[in-house]
Amino acid sequence: MRRLRRTFFARASTTVAPELLNKLLVAGGSVGRIVEVEAYMADDPASHAFRGQTRRNATMFGKAGVLYVYFTYGMHHCANVVTGSIGDGQAVLLRAVTPVAGIDELRARRPGRPDRSLADGPGKLCQAFGLDLRHDGLDLCASEAPVWIGDDGVPPPAVPLIGQRVGISVGVDLPWRWRIQ
DNA sequence: AAAGAGATGGTCT
DNA sequence: GACCATCTCTTTT
Numbered sequence: 375m376r377r378l379r380r381t382f383f384a385r386a387s388t389t390v391a392p393e394l395l396n397k398l399l400v401a402g403g404s405v406g407r408i409v410e411v412e413a414y415m416a417d418d419p420a421s422h423a424f425r426g427q428t429r430r431n432a433t434m435f436g437k438a439g440v441l442y443v444y445f446t447y448g449m450h451h452c453a454n455v456v457t458g459s460i461g462d463g464q465a466v467l468l469r470a471v472t473p474v475a476g477i478d479e480l481r482a483r484r485p486g487r488p489d490r491s492l493a494d495g496p497g498k499l500c501q502a503f504g505l506d507l508r509h510d511g512l513d514l515c516a517s518e519a520p521v522w523i524g525d526d527g528v529p530p531p532a533v534p535l536i537g538q539r540v541g542i543s544v545g546v547d548l549p550w551r552w553r554i555q
Numbered sequence: 556a557a558a559g560a561g562a563t564g565g566t567c568t
Numbered sequence: 569g570a571c572c573a574t575c576t577c578t579t580t581t
Binding site for chain 1: 571572573574575
Binding site for chain 2: 444449
């Protein structure tokens with residue numbers, strides 16, 4: 375399986391997001407196929423980057439292909455991949471994956487949950503794959519990075535489901551959520 | 556099946 | 569002090 379290169383991520387988040395469908399997230403000894411993503415931009419009222427760079431969102435303004443992890447609701451983490459160019463403030467939120475390998479590790483990190491609920495949400499995904507603030511700023515494109523995104527040759531769906539983003543109160547009309555049917 | 560509410564803490568105004 | 573790019577459990581249809 376091929377590790378995605380930085381050139382893949384160095385484009386607009388709205389271009390990268392649909393192409394991430396069916397790619398593989400590798401982390402914590404497990405592998406999951408990406409089935410739902412959302413795009414965020416700086417010129418986008420729903421984005422953390424909308425009001426400029428802060429301590430929390432600094433990673434989002436950095437290099438493409440780097441993981442932006444943030445903590446929210448007092449208990450959940452969400453994982454994004456930075457896209458575009460340095461200073462842009464763009465990212466793609468990884469919202470859901472389906473288990474491909476290392477499912478026992480996923481179950482161990484999400485005890486008591488049915489297999490279908492192991493990583494079918496952004497907070498659940500981070501819990502299942504053991505992602506937290508320690509991974510913020512991690513370069514997915516580095517040759518030895520412990521977290522990365524791979525391509526096993528399965529193409530993105532020709533006709534993904536496209537809709538409104540979830541859990542936001544502004545910018546709700548932008549159709550920047552993509553998922554597998 | 557759908558709707559509601561509580562948990563829980565970092566971040567920014 | 570208000571607001572969360574959420575999840576889970578409980579209550580109601």
